[in-house]
Each structure stands twice: as C-alpha cells, then as structure tokens.
Amino acid sequence: AQTVTQSQPEMSVQEAETVTLSCTYDTSESDYYLFWYKQPPSRQMILVIRQEAYKQQNATENRFSVNFQKAAKSFSLKISDSQLGDAAMYFCAYTEYGNKLVFGAGTILRVKS
C-alpha cells in the first residue's frame, strides 16, 4: 500500500523568509500524481501545487515550488516570501489516476510577524 510521510509536525518561519516542508512517499508505481494541500482553521482543503510523476521539471506556482526527486521518492514544498496568510496545516498527498488521495499526517506552519 502507498504511504506518505511528513516528518515535520510543526514548522515556523519569519514573515518574508523562505521555508521548506518535507514529504516522502512509498510506491511501486511509476505513474502517479503528487499534491500539496493547505488547510486553514476554516477546514477548507485548498490545492497549493501539483506534480505529475512523469514530468522531470519541478512545478511552480507563484511563491510556491516543489523539489521532486522521483528516485528518492521525495516531494518537498518551498514557500518563498512567506506571508501571514500562509499559516495553516499543509498536507502532502499522493494519487494514482483519480483513485483515493493518500495523505500524510500534515505539518503545521506558523508564520511570525
């Protein structure tokens, strides 16, 4: 069974600084999709960024970028120029072709002003 591991229960970053959240996963498949979701206290799960496993190029979305290392099964999220609104729980998730999302346990990100 596929598993997703987030080893950082909590991270802190100073406003305007950069922070990296870690994620590793385990799968025997070669084709899959990886996501980072943000969940603020409102509980609404919001997609931050996605990565297709067949793509070599790392995905970027404005201040958010990933470091996808397929051989190492690693998928980290970098947030640049952190803002107070980035404070939330961040989940790494894995899926194969629209089946269930397998989530990690999450990392709480705190942003200090």
Place this chain on the structure above:
Amino acid sequence: EAGVVQSPRYKIIEKKQPVAFWCNPISGHNTLYWYRQNLGQGPELLIRYENEEAVDDSQLPKDRFSAERLKGVDSTLKIQPAELGDSAVYLCASSSILMTGESYEQYFGPGTRLTVT
C-alpha cells in the same frame, strides 16, 4: 463556479444516535469522495463514487456507516448508531477528468465537524 457544498458545518449528537451528512459536488463532476479526518491527522477515504456507483467502499465501516448518491449528483453519508470514536471532520470532495484533464485534482468542501458525546 460554485464549490463543493456540505451541510451541516457542525453537528453534536449523543452516542447511539443517528446522523447524516449531505454533499453537493461541483456541477459536472462525476467522481465524489467521502473522507474522514481525525484530529491532527490527514483525511482518509471512506468511499468513492463514479456517478451513482460506489467503486471503492473498502474503508467504509459497513456495520454502521452507509452512503448513497442517487442520480449521480448529491450524496448522503449516514452513521447509525454513532459511537464516541466517530468524532471527526467528514470531508466531501469531487473531481472530473473531463473538466480538469489528467490532473486528478480533487476539490474539497468545508467539511462537517461531528462531535459524539
């Protein structure tokens, strides 16, 4: 575009009572998911529908949980009777490969926080 709608947002019940949650997915999304999120953990799939067919209900505790998706649109998740361990957030999500392409992105509703006392 309207997002995934869920109701109620909060529900407090006593153990052994029944409870139901409702979800309206994004218009045109044929795939619907119910997840359960325990405190401090990531969501876990309970059931997945393709149109009106439940294609993955392997994690649904069928002795007390039931779900339906009549006409392949709205869905209801029911627990009867509820137990203390059922306290969690119940999230509904929807997706459509026809509308989002092969990104397999799932769109989530705001969830229902259930407290069983």
